[in-house]
Amino acid sequence: MLAEIQGKISQTGSNLSDRLEDNLTGNVFGALRYIPFSIGFGEVIANGVYPKSIGLDIRSIHQDFWADKINFWPYDREGEIDALIEFEDLIMGIEVKYKSGLSSDDEVSNNIDKQNEADIHNSINQLARESRIIARKGKHKNKLLLFIADRRSCKEVYEDIIARDIIENDVVLGYISWQEILLQLKNLQLTNPFHQIVVQDIISLLTRKGFEDFTTMDIKLCEPINDQDYFKFDIQSTVSISFEANLAISEGFYYEFSR
Template sequence: MLAEIYNKISQTGSNLSDRLEDKLTGDFFGTIRYLPFELGLKHIFATAEFHHEGFNKNWNDIIRKQKEHIAQTEFWYRDEEGEIDVLITSDNVVIGIEIKYLSGISSEDPDNVVPFDYKESLNQLSRYSRMIEKLSNGREAYLLFLAPYEMMKTVIKSTLNRSIISPSVGLGFMCWEDILESLKTINLNRLETGRS
């Protein structure tokens, strides 16, 4: 429903196949945001892999300490660097999530151009790292890339051997398959149900 509210899907649904990632984003993260952190997002975020040990440790500390609900979730946040699928902010952290399902990275540096640093790269994740860096204002900053396993591995390989991510932003990778396995472990008996 969020994808429809944000005009990501036409009223007739005629562009639904083109916007499947937006529908998935809205349905999945739009639902999970209503669960307490330890029953929802914690299980999702625990699957994130960071290839820099410092960010890995800090990330694990954040998800270990977080309770109840994260302060604010925005969908399809837009600035001059582009439009990121999910932006989660609290007093101490900014988390951007780029979600892929069928399509790959939407922008990339030309094959014959090696950007000098992250400020010059056209790569979608590089641009989003600059966005998260600006929004952080002294808070810890993370960019998560969520995709099917094979796509995630391809993006890891093409991203980590270049200096295209802001050094102040932790780039983490998650795959749908790991999230599914993690969500299967949730103990739903801890959920309070409404009374009739």
Template sequence: MIAEINNKIPSKLSNSEDLLTGNFFGIMRYTNIENTIPCIFEASTFNKAEDKNIFDKAIKSICKTQDPFIFWPKYEENEIDLIIELSEYVIGVEIKYNSGLSSDDEVSNLENNEIQNSCNQLARYSRMLESKYPFKKKVLLFLAKENNASHIYYSVLNRNIISNNVSFGFLSWQEILISLEKYNPSSNELIIINDLIIYLNQKGFDTFKSFITKENISRNSFFKFNFNEKFSFQLKRKTSKLFYKYE
């Protein structure tokens, strides 16, 4: 990771998802994971409150006395990026950087249709978790850039191709960076956390957070903001009778 921060790796490796996975989560293992893992995963989104509750209980059960991380496990021709294996839970994390899913099809299991197995990468991993961990509560988390994470998540969710016994959610790298910046590290974690923040910033995960203006905002006011660089954003609160224009 330090070599990448200092631009000492070949440029062809800069888009490697495996390098990103190993650098970030591999080093995360050396932090107080009972604190850092709940922190970085706190912004994860689940379509069902029940699934979010299962996930929250899972990450709160992480204990520093064991190493729960399994990287790139192979099982029945599947190789998910990361497994977090706990006593009562298992979390599978599929990680993307600049690429999309490696496999997909047009299978969609709508109401009153016969259930079909899809070759979609996330659907396959959900079946893998169900098969390999029949007695654990299972979570599949999709981690990608914010402009891809929610789009891919909802397109897969709406097709009803994820195994019923698997809680399915998503998270963006940008949200991880925001959470990590708010984290209060212990003295033995300080250097590690600072390096991880620098690393995620260098990977391009810094994101637009808010507008700052000294003007009083009112219903009848119009503000125009001009930017020289492209940016992505996500509105998390519904608004009414307000107009926003982004250029």
């Protein structure tokens, strides 16, 4: 609904296939706005984000109503972040991917032959550009850029960008996978029935999108072997072989053998 309100989806829905990420963003975070941050999305991030140190900053946010703190697809000359959340001491940009990769990238790496700040180059990598947006908007606040994608994509993108050192110095890059979000949503302890309905709808959506992990391995093991006991093996069936060797042989006859 939010994606359509913001003009990300045409009135006829003809471009919906091209806007699946925007639709997913609106459906998930638009619904999470109805649950206090501290017991909903904040709890999900704090428990599932990487690096784990980001979770400490998230837990320090004691915010109930936060629908007025989140802005979807705000315009900036360097691009649109999917969601921008501004708290009193923290600004958080969220970039969402469903099945596609980053929209732009290059070969810039500030870890190669960097002697001083003058050698730093601005990358056109999507997350690098968004870190600059957050750096400008955040001013004196703590700054976080959160990347959300499939688990494998999250790790690969994060490690590549950290190795290249293309994120703004005062912006912390973190990630949480859709699989982890789904798992943490299931672990939420919510007593309000309305909140439970909202979360269950999101769980059903993410499950349908194929983000459910194989999390249990229920294997029945045999009794452990006691090396102090002895074991007796019996053969249950036998085979007997008998050869008839009492046939009389007469001289002068011939014998024919057939197969």
